[in-house]
Amino acid sequence: MALNNTYEARLVQQETAVGAGVQVLLLALLGTAIGMGPAGWLTGLAFAIATWAVLSRALHRTRPRSFGPANRVTLGRAILVGGVTALVADSFESSPPVTLLVGLTAVALILDGVDGKVARRTGTSTALGARFDMEVDAFLILVLSVYVSTQLGPWVLLIGGMRYAFVAAAKAAPWLNAPLPHSMARKTVAAMQGICLLLAGADLLPHLANLGVVLLALGSLVWSFGRDVAWLWRNARNTRTAVPVLEVPAEASMETSETSVEGIEMLELAVR
Template sequence: MIKQDLLLRSVVPAWVLAAGAAFLSPIAWATGAVYGVALLLLTGWGLRRSDRPAFGPADWITFARAVLVGVAAELIADGGRPVLWLAGLVAVALAMDGFDGKVARRTGTASEFGARFDMEVDAFLILLLCVQVAQGLGLWVLTIGLMRYAFVAASWVLPWLTAPLYPSMARKTVAAVQGVVLVVVVSGLLPSWLELAAVGAALASLVWSFGRDVVWLARQRVVERRPGRIVELPRAVVRRPPLPGNQAA
């Protein structure tokens, strides 16, 4: 089972990425090769850390999305052309997001590794889209894709940022908006001024979402470190046994 899992994780992205790079430039081929090797090594490292022998059903869905993201990376390295192919490919990868979670819950195979794998694929896809959009709107767009990585880097210095967050539909909505807005802008369907306004609004919502979570985590840290009330317990009355000489006859 483990050998089959490793074989599939090696062969599937190799064939898909090689097929995509066959029609692209050498830099696109190199991008696909580096991405494929990184995907294999990082998933193997994640499995070892989680003490899991192989992928579960939901992990394979996430892996399929990761392969599509790799092809998108090749297209962007090749100049992002044709735009409709890139937009369509990314739209499929985004549409598949959420299926892995449902499959994990229904099959009882949900895990911390699966959740982290899904999160990292989403984060890298958003960063790739920002690279493509930044070519037309400016480098400031990269702030959207780099914000999560900056948050992770900050958590190395401030460990309290790694505390679990409360469930939030607003956080999920803001995250989904980033992908939708960036895909629409990549497709070139909007006029320039509307692209600028849409990406600016997406960035503002992301700053608000991250800011709200950071403030909440900071407040939780203060609450956890606040000393509790000192309650003085009454001393227990201990009756000493009478001495032998004082016992009544």
């Protein structure tokens, strides 16, 4: 059994290596098509190496029996995000075709609704897959906010940086790590960010319209995070103020019950 698990683990690791190879191939195609400069190449390669290293480490810890079809879809999205990242980095040196950047981003956003459905239909939903999907989404939003910030101003970076600021805050305030209840509003706001930033980045609308779209995205994100933080704070307070209730066994004798009650009163006084 141990040998079989080791063999399957190697197959899983091979899939991540293939993903890194496909990422390099995509960068080569982009470089040939637009003459991508050093900034785009280095950023794209750094993204590919970092994705392979982090994903390989996570797989080594969880040791799944297979990589899974849903994770393959997410890995494909990550490859597209790597291409978008390279194009955005290259945009600081030259002007890459906007249609190419918009096309890669649009496909990545469309596939965002696919990997979850595949996981549910195939019964392969895992905590690792959900985290992988979330991290790819968050990084794409960060990259798009960097790109749009060159057009509308550095304040747009608040959209991409808010989730990372929340993670950093949770290091100092562990109560922020508590699980949140399911919320369709939270999912809708998260999906809006990519669509709004893509629309603004495509530069199809007048400047004021692009500004309004991005402000709408930022406002909804602030509301969503604010609501979640408020819920987590109330949950933490309720947890801290909860007093354990000690019950007296019903079948105990009168003498034992009186002794138990006295003991409980002493414990309650000590807690208070």
